[in-house]
Amino acid sequence: MKYIYDKITPETPPLKTAVVHPTDENTLRGAFEAAAAKLMTPILVGPEDKIKKAAADAKIDITGFEIVNTEHSHAAAEKAVELVKEGKAEAIMKGKLDTAEFLGPIVAKEGNLRTDKRMSHVFIMQDPGYHKPLYITDAAVNEAPDLMMKKDIIQNAVDLFWKIEGREPKVAILAASEHVEPRQQATLDAAALTVMSMRGQIQGAKVEGPFGMDNAISKKSANLKGIFSEVAGDPDILVFPDLESGNIYFKSRVLMSQAPLGGVVVGARVPIILNSRSAEPEERKASAAIALVASRSTTPRPKK
Amino acid sequence: MKYIYDKITPETPPLKTAVVHPTDENTLRGAFEAAAAKLMTPILVGPEDKIKKAAADAKIDITGFEIVNTEHSHAAAEKAVELVKEGKAEAIMKGKLDTAEFLGPIVAKEGNLRTDKRMSHVFIMQDPGYHKPLYITDAAVNEAPDLMMKKDIIQNAVDLFWKIEGREPKVAILAASEHVEPRQQATLDAAALTVMSMRGQIQGAKVEGPFGMDNAISKKSANLKGIFSEVAGDPDILVFPDLESGNIYFKSRVLMSQAPLGGVVVGARVPIILNSRSAEPEERKASAAIALVASRSTTPRPKK
Numbered sequence: 045m046k047y048i049y050d051k052i053t054p055e056t057p058p059l060k061t062a063v064v065h066p067t068d069e070n071t072l073r074g075a076f077e078a079a080a081a082k083l084m085t086p087i088l089v090g091p092e093d094k095i096k097k098a099a100a101d102a103k104i105d106i107t108g109f110e111i112v113n114t115e116h117s118h119a120a121a122e123k124a125v126e127l128v129k130e131g132k133a134e135a136i137m138k139g140k141l142d143t144a145e146f147l148g149p150i151v152a153k154e155g156n157l158r159t160d161k162r163m164s165h166v167f168i169m170q171d172p173g174y175h176k177p178l179y180i181t182d183a184a185v186n187e188a189p190d191l192m193m194k195k196d197i198i199q200n201a202v203d204l205f206w207k208i209e210g211r212e213p214k215v216a217i218l219a220a221s222e223h224v225e226p227r228q229q230a231t232l233d234a235a236a237l238t239v240m241s242m243r244g245q246i247q248g249a250k251v252e253g254p255f256g257m258d259n260a261i262s263k264k265s266a267n268l269k270g271i272f273s274e275v276a277g278d279p280d281i282l283v284f285p286d287l288e289s290g291n292i293y294f295k296s297r298v299l300m301s302q303a304p305l306g307g308v309v310v311g312a313r314v315p316i317i318l319n320s321r322s323a324e325p326e327e328r329k330a331s332a333a334i335a336l337v338a339s340r341s342t343t344p345r346p347k348k
Numbered sequence: 349m350k351y352i353y354d355k356i357t358p359e360t361p362p363l364k365t366a367v368v369h370p371t372d373e374n375t376l377r378g379a380f381e382a383a384a385a386k387l388m389t390p391i392l393v394g395p396e397d398k399i400k401k402a403a404a405d406a407k408i409d410i411t412g413f414e415i416v417n418t419e420h421s422h423a424a425a426e427k428a429v430e431l432v433k434e435g436k437a438e439a440i441m442k443g444k445l446d447t448a449e450f451l452g453p454i455v456a457k458e459g460n461l462r463t464d465k466r467m468s469h470v471f472i473m474q475d476p477g478y479h480k481p482l483y484i485t486d487a488a489v490n491e492a493p494d495l496m497m498k499k500d501i502i503q504n505a506v507d508l509f510w511k512i513e514g515r516e517p518k519v520a521i522l523a524a525s526e527h528v529e530p531r532q533q534a535t536l537d538a539a540a541l542t543v544m545s546m547r548g549q550i551q552g553a554k555v556e557g558p559f560g561m562d563n564a565i566s567k568k569s570a571n572l573k574g575i576f577s578e579v580a581g582d583p584d585i586l587v588f589p590d591l592e593s594g595n596i597y598f599k600s601r602v603l604m605s606q607a608p609l610g611g612v613v614v615g616a617r618v619p620i621i622l623n624s625r626s627a628e629p630e631e632r633k634a635s636a637a638i639a640l641v642a643s644r645s646t647t648p649r650p651k652k
Contacts, residue, residue, distance in 0.1 A: 218596055258602075
């Protein structure tokens with residue numbers, strides 16, 4: 045993920061990040077390394093004694109990190125949202141707690157972190173099998189998105205792409221076929237989303253689908269099937285039909301083809317860093333870098 | 349797919365294969381190359397003049413190939429089924445016609461090609477990112493399989509594995525999570541299928557799920573998540589939750605990581621070779637080799 049780090053200069057101020065319930069080695073090491081790389085200034089939110097014990101056990105030096113003491117993990121998640129509201133934190137990172145418990149206060153109406161869009165997850169991957177960075181959505185949060193959720197998922201990814209890359213992305217909506225098939229809901233959704241984009245209901249991107257994976261990423265395969273499209277063979281963003289297909293895909297790329305990646309939840313007022321328990325330290329750091337670049341961006345999507 | 353060819357000796361009789369409506373260059377070349385490699389003895393079924401014209405146009409020498417003349421593509425599909433019933437053909441291969449039109453007479457009750465199981469598709473892949481041949485199912489035929497369809501899909505793949513590899517396979521049922529999650533149907537199905545296997549409703553295999561792709565193919569990832577299983581990190585067969593996830597997966601492996609593959613439809617009385625329009629000649633040949641090895645196998649799954 046070197047290309048993400050290249051977008052950060054020594055003058056970029058690190059992201060003030062509320063780290064929720066960091067009572068395990070993985071989270072603390074992630075926060076420590078991101079801080080050492082000047083990607084974030086962690087604010088450790090949770091039971092102070094537990095945090096200090098975990099740091100001592102793992103021999104991680106958290107001297108100099110602010111700790112905001114809370115009674116338990118649930119209170120830590122609520123406190124993190126408060127810190128954002130008060131302007132003291134610019135991002136939130138998940139520690140050792142359940143994803144549902146972590147996201148609860150973030151998606152709650154009173155938390156004021158919500159926008160008018162559904163939150164969704166975006167991975168950025170540097171894939172040795174592809175010629176440029178590839179945005180993957182949604183492979184981590186939304187289970188069986190319907191049409192309007194997919195619309196938000198796409199717009200969220202497009203907005204993140206603008207912030208990081210500063211240009212209009214090409215978006216390929218995937219299905220099992222490049223034809224519209226009445227019994228394959230993913231192809232019907234893809235058709236609807238393509239026209240939504242034509243009508244301005246999705247903005248700032250070239251959106252097209254359905255594509256099979258073959259004609260999405262290979263112009264030769266697309267042409268063989270009679271598809272002549274600017275998106276075919278060259279998408280910046282791959283939109284998956286559901287959680288299973290996206291999740292299985294990104295894990296196969298990471299584990300079978302050593303593609304590095306990082307990811308964030310977007311669609312909230314600040315980036316949410318949500319790494320899985322098995323995420324490698326490099327993934328945690330890349331995720332912090334993505335959150336930082338997106339937050340400091342001066343090139344958001346142009347509004348119509 | 350060298351390992352498949354290694355299972356064929358010079359004494360293995362080629363497979364008498366009814367090639368349905370081979371009126372395009374792709375199909376004719378596939379049949380010609382498979383014949384040259386002694387994998388099949390093609391019987392070209394369809395309008396004789398169209399077949400001869402296509403062969404002449406593509407400069408493919410079909411002298412010596414039997415042609416069974418039929419009026420049109422639909423009659424060709426019906427005739428192929430008849431040839432199997434009469435013992436004149438041992439496999440059926442799709443030519444230039446719609447998949448639905450091709451499969452119609454094959455799945456029809458009067459055709460007598462059906463077994464008590466639903467038909468399904470299996471790819472065999474030699475993946476540079478994996479340490480042994482990997483069977484992928486169902487990435488090509490069944491759209492949104494329910495529990496009982498998945499049971500047949502698994503048993504079909506297990507039976508094919510026995511015929512080709514002559515031993516008991518480890519089967520990993522994939523989902524987006526390794527936990528049973530009430531809102532994720534794929535994980536509920538996986539749990540049910542795991543217990544079906546324990547109860548003998550699926551036979552001849554070690555079947556376990558749900559797995560995320562990470563803990564399915566990496567023992568290290570599995571152990572990190574507290575999963576200690578003989579299947580984790582070492583499956584022979586990957587079962588996908590639906591057509592989208594399987595289809596996107598295999599295409600990404602083929603196109604982004606150059607994994608070669610071949611595939612057949614199983615669950616009928618004879619193998620059905622069903623390549624997509626964009627299949628490379630190498631894939632068509634590998635599919636014929638798989639059909640041949642499976643048909644000539646002397647080590648079917650032991651019956652209880």
